[in-house]
Amino acid sequence: MPELPEVEVVRRRLAACLPGLVLRGLVVNDPTVVEQPEDEVRARLVGRRVSGLRRRGKYLIVDLAPDGVAVVHLRMTGQLLFRPEPGSRPSRFVWLLEPATELHFQDVRRFGRLWALAAGEEDAFFAARGLGPEPFSDAFSVAYLAQRLRGRRAPLKSFLLDQRNLAGVGNIYADEALFLAGIRPSRRGVTLTRKETARLFDTVKHVLELGIKNRGTTFSNYRDAQGESGSNQTSLQAYGRYGEACYRCGGELKRATVGQRTTTWCPNCQR
């Protein structure tokens, strides 16, 4: 499941080879991948040169010259690949680039999306989604976190998954951050002490940094642009380990549904 670290790894991979290439064509095999009229998307992309790649939360932003940006969200199972595996299903869309290169978007569950934005539309696009600050930006601080948690009665797990509070955290890294912070996922945000808030701030950044360092978490679908898997799944201490022994206390990790998401936590270490 691509969260911030996985998208960042894809961005870095693409940033090494896409800039300078010219988008000569767009093949859309699955019309649901674009929410805008297909002709509009094509008109805004084709003929442009890739000038850079950025990331905003889980959104991948492709800067185009002389104007405009392409925005891609991988959602659950989206992959941007230069060479799809032989025999795989038709790509949802393909960018035909010059010199001869193809960038394929594959997406089993078909949740991923592509947007083509004209110059000046990017701010409004992200403002409409109400994305919170980037975890590695100055805007994300202990003070910010404390302010956002004030009065919040929703479970902390739900709080972390809400992209309006913080951009980029998904189910895997939310479980990991809460485990390392020693905070139970079902705790109400309003109940956090200043010390716990500071600890959560640190662990959120730590698990995301570790995820990037390990080139993302791969369970089944996630691959970077070269088709390579990440290795962060071997570093996970909580996510997906229910029924196994806690690395800290040796007790059994439990599973529950919190905020509609499967959540793993240690009843002894997380309070």
Place this chain on the structure above:
DNA sequence: TTCTTAACCTGGAGGC
């Protein structure tokens, strides 16, 4: 304003 729930979507696992 905040929170909860359903829906979208499909492959894989497990049960019968």
Place this chain on the structure above:
DNA sequence: TGCCTCCAGGTTAAGA
């Protein structure tokens, strides 16, 4: 072997 049901989860819209 085949069928059925459940589960996985990022985002959005609707309702409480």
